[in-house]
Amino acid sequence: MKMLTISPIRAFSDNYIWLIVRSNQAFVVDPGEPGPVLAALEAAAIELSGILVTHHHYDHTGAVDALKTETGCEVWGPPDSPAGPYDHIVAEGDTVSVLGVDFSVLNVPGHTLDHIAYYSPAEQALFCGDTLFVGGCGRVFEGTPPQMRESLEKLRGLPPETLIFCAHEYTLANLRFARLVEPENSALSAFLSACESKRANDEPTVPSRISDELACNPFLRWDSPEVRETLKTAGKLAEDTADGIFTAVREWKNTA
Numbered sequence: 001m002k003m004l005t006i007s008p009i010r011a012f013s014d015n016y017i018w019l020i021v022r023s024n025q026a027f028v029v030d031p032g033e034p035g036p037v038l039a040a041l042e043a044a045a046i047e048l049s050g051i052l053v054t055h056h057h058y059d060h061t062g063a064v065d066a067l068k069t070e071t072g073c074e075v076w077g078p079p080d081s082p083a084g085p086y087d088h089i090v091a092e093g094d095t096v097s098v099l100g101v102d103f104s105v106l107n108v109p110g111h112t113l114d115h116i117a118y119y120s121p122a123e124q125a126l127f128c129g130d131t132l133f134v135g136g137c138g139r140v141f142e143g144t145p146p147q148m149r150e151s152l153e154k155l156r157g158l159p160p161e162t163l164i165f166c167a168h169e170y171t172l173a174n175l176r177f178a179r180l181v182e183p184e185n186s187a188l189s190a191f192l193s194a195c196e197s198k199r200a201n202d203e204p205t206v207p208s209r210i211s212d213e214l215a216c217n218p219f220l221r222w223d224s225p226e227v228r229e230t231l232k233t234a235g236k237l238a239e240d241t242a243d244g245i246f247t248a249v250r251e252w253k254n255t256a
Contacts, residue, residue, distance in 0.1 A: 054129030110148025135174030
């Protein structure tokens with residue numbers, strides 16, 4: 001039985017700060033802005049116990065100091081992070097207790113070198129920052145494409161029912177690009193239609209499930225024959241390997 005309630009706090013133009021609640025206590029994940037978090041805490045009459053950080057980018061860490069000052073909460077985050085040091089430094093193999101529920105830490109470098117994710121099998125929940133998006137993945141800013149693909153391979157191996165709580169509402173742009181890569185993917189077309197309906201009602205498309213991403217996300221489908229053939233036909237496939245296919249899709253999306 002799940003013990004936590006997880007809901008989005010909107011920030012900036014398209015960020016989601018994830019609010020994790022049990023009873024009258026809360027954690028937040030990747031807070032970039034303090035105002036929306038403090039307003040959500042006040043509205044629900046709950047106390048902030050902790051912050052989980054996935055990586056150092058300002059839109060994920062900009063509110064950490066203000067929230068610590070305001071609430072006295074503690075912060076968990078990755079080692080060697082430009083936004084650190086944090087109260088608790090965690091990396092792969094470590095476990096974080098979030099309001100009594102254990103989350104395993106996964107190293108997922110690529111978008112940044114310090115990027116980590118938090119996964120709870122009990123809650124079927126993954127907080128993956130900017131590594132994996134609904135229908136997409138983060139740009140490779142500090143790592144390499146093979147490093148990013150290896151991180152995504154780690155995530156795609158999680159149970160299919162796992163809920164993906166990523167940090168941005170990029171879904172429609174991602175899925176429309178995905179249709180360029182796999183125009184005959186019927187699961188993708190159906191998923192895009194469902195997500196378009198949600199956005200038309202101003203509803204989040206996040207979270208999705210690993211099963212959705214395995215069926216629709218071209219950045220996890222480097223072993224799809226259709227992805228490979230589309231890249232070859234378009235003259236975009238320089239190296240016919242898993243890393244080569246992922247790299248070609250990532251480079252295509254960078255300029256799409």
